[in-house]
Amino acid sequence: MLTTKWPSLAVLAVAEVLALALWFSASAVVPSLRAEYALDSFQMAAFTSAVQVGFVVGTLTSAFFGLADRLDPRRYIMAAALVAGIANGAILLLAPTDPTVAVLRFITGMGMAGIYPVGMKLASTWARPGAKGDLGLLVGFLVGAVTLGSASPHLFNAFGGIDWRFTIGATSIAALAAAALIPLAGIGPNVTKAPPFDPHAALRGFTTPAMRLANLGYLGHMWELYAMWAWIVVFLQASFAATMPDTQAIEWSRLVAFATIAAGAIGSVVGGLFADRWGRTTLTISALAISGSCALLAGVLFGGPPWLMIVLCLVWGVSIVADSAQFSASITELSDRSLVGTMLTVQTCAGFLLTLATIHLIPVVAETVGWQWAFTALAIGPVGGIWAMARLRGRPEAAQLAGGKR
DSSP states (O other), X not given: OOOSHHHHXXXXXXXXXXXXXXXXXXXXXXXXXXXXXXXXXXXHHHHHHHHHHHHHHHHHHHHHHTHHHHSOHHHHHHHHHHHHHHHHHGGGGSOTTSTHXXXXXXXXXXXXXXXXXXXXXXXXXXXXXXXXXXXXXXXXXXXXXXXXXXXXXXXXXXXXXXXXXXXXXXXXXXXXXXXXXXXXXXXXXXXXXXXXXXXXXGGHHHHSHXXXXXXXXXXXXXHHHHHHHHHXXXXXXXXXXXXXXXXXXXXXXXXXXXXXXHHHHHHHHHHHHHHHHHOHHHHHHHHHHHHHHHHHHHHHHTTSOHHHHHHHHHHHHHHHHHTHHHHHHHHHHHSOGGGHHHHHHHHHXXXXXXXXXXXXXXXXXXXXXXXXXXXXXXXXXXXXXXXXXXXXXXXXXXXXGGGGOO
């Protein structure tokens, strides 16, 4: 086991990249599945939303029992990655139209509940305190890894051709590799003694005013994020098909979807650096304003020159994740130290519960107004998030953020 900061964080980041490849492993192959099995819009959305439901159930269970603060985070992540990888791989034994596939994706999502928020808790144990603290960077580093992992299925799919089994198999193996790797990571000096069981502790994330505002800001962010990630490849294929042959549109949509989501890894790390220097609310408000504007502009550029859409998507991909880690960093700084893991789990639970609505909303909007304007509804989230973070900025508790930099 490693005992120093950056080697431990590097192992954690690699494990998160490998494990989080599961999240969109089925969503990335939706275009191929739709062509081969004639799936309807609900079935397509369910490939992602079943994971979200599983994640919500998993995080609710974890928050109720305080598992993220009471268990060794490395063992928790290892067990979760094993369960998720096996469940996802079992999809290969079934036809994509089999209802059992949704159950397996649900179990995969439950596994994610022990990987993503627990990974943030583990990263926070290495944070440097005070005015020169680096919590935003560390959590940003981890969320960047999560983002890269989420993007990887689109890359697997692009190189795997139309055979969707390649993507499912590769991501499942990656999760098993993550389970084998994570025990090597060390725990930082900021770890605290496990708190006694308190089923009411999970409620503090929304009963404490400052944390409630930080969580509302996160909800605004999540309204936009996963719906865009889940449907960007379909949106791009529809846009590129206006100026390219169908086969070329499919290939380009996969590559650009990967680049769009993967660009968030850069945004997450850079956002963490700037948030530690400028302040959490400053960074989150700025990122929300940019990503919300991109959601509106996507419809304007739809079907136009592909290079303009690609540029917009790259900017959107960076900005839509630049603030993600800072909502988590804010909760870490505002909450009781012994409950950080539980509060992060509560935050992600609420956020992913909301994504269930937006992931299913987008295809409904697309059927009503067309894919051109389908993403316009996503701008609602950033508007609400900006309001919440502006309110938090004005509260005295904001002095606890980023060493006093609001």
